[in-house]
Each structure stands twice: as structure tokens, then as C-alpha cells.
Amino acid sequence: SQQGEEDPQALSIQEGENATMNCSYKTSINNLQWYRQNSGRGLVHLILIRSNEREKHSGRLRVTLDTSKKSSSLLITASRAADTASYFCATVPNTGGFKTIFGAGTRLFVKA
């Protein structure tokens, strides 16, 4: 199975609500990143959290990392219709390699 797996696969919420997406991984990591992809477009980097960090904020985004549980969460507060997109976590296993491994993503739909 994949190194990074997002949960849920799909999420539908009303505008103004908070959206929480989770990512689990299997091996120790150097860092974990979250990316966003609008339909039919390239990925856009949102935030990077290092293995020695527990929480990071950027605007309406809050990312947490629990290395003991090998999991991360992305919280989008006060969601907007424009937040509708797929969100991917990406990990770099701490095995001496460099390859960034992307999960299958969470598809978020924010209803206006």
C-alpha cells in the first residue's frame, strides 16, 4: 500500500464550515507536505512540516504532525467555494532516499 494515504477520499461541506483531512504513512519521514490541485491543473504547494515540528499555520490552514502515530491532518477553517479541490499529502521516507511519495488525495467539495 502507499506510503501516504489520505482520509477521507472525498468530503463535501457547506461554505463557512471547517474541513479536516487526514494522512497516514508507514515509515519514518524527514518532512511531510500538503499540496492542492484544482481540477485539470498542476499541484500547488501549501505547507511543509518537518519531523521535529508538531503544528504549523498558514492563513486559514493548520497542519499537525504526530510522528508517533505516523499521521498528519490538514484543517481548512471557514471554507470557501474556491477551496474546492483535491488535497494531497506527500512524504519523504527517512531511508536515505529523496523520492517524494504522494497519496491518492482527498477530494473536497465546498458548497456555496
Next chain:
Amino acid sequence: SQTIHQWPATLVQPVGSPLSLECTVEGTSNPNLYWYRQAAGRGLQLLFYSVGIGQISSEVPQNLSASRPQDRQFILSSKKLLLSDSGFYLCAWSVRLAGDTQYFGPGTRLTVL
């Protein structure tokens, strides 16, 4: 600021035809370059990466190849396309190789019929 371009945006090709997708990066020197393929509703599969001119590493054996003729140019090719080559192809670059933030191009939607 840095910009990454990909073309064409969409492509429909018959089985057995050749392929050439191009990616160029502006505003940076000696970037690490990547080609990914994304199947519908799925994550990204790393196909090739390059740390410098003429240096190509392949991650997945297949009928695709990559070349880097110039510092900021990365080309994905095939001599004969297969149906299974259909997908969304993304080029990306990063400053460092190991776990660095990657900056993606807009992608090319390839349909092989």
C-alpha cells in the same frame, strides 16, 4: 520569480504514434526536474528525474524516455504510444533533491486512442 511551462496542454494521439512533451523552467538555474504521471483520481507516479543536463534517472520501466538537452528544459518522449500511456503528465522542479518543495507545471492531458 520562477515559472514553469508545459506544452501542449492537451494531446490526442493514436496508438503506435510518437510522443514529445516539453517542459521549461524560467527564473532559476540548475533546477532538479521531474516528470510525473497521474491516473484519473489517483496520486502521482514519478517517472523520471534529472539533477543536471544529460543526467536522467528512470523510476519506472516503460516505453517512455526523458531527455534534458538544456539546463531548464526537460522532454518526455515515446517512440510508440500504448493505450496505457494515457494520463495527466506533470512536470515539476525543485531547488534541492531531497524532500524539497516541488513546483508544478500546468500539466498535459494525453489521450491515446
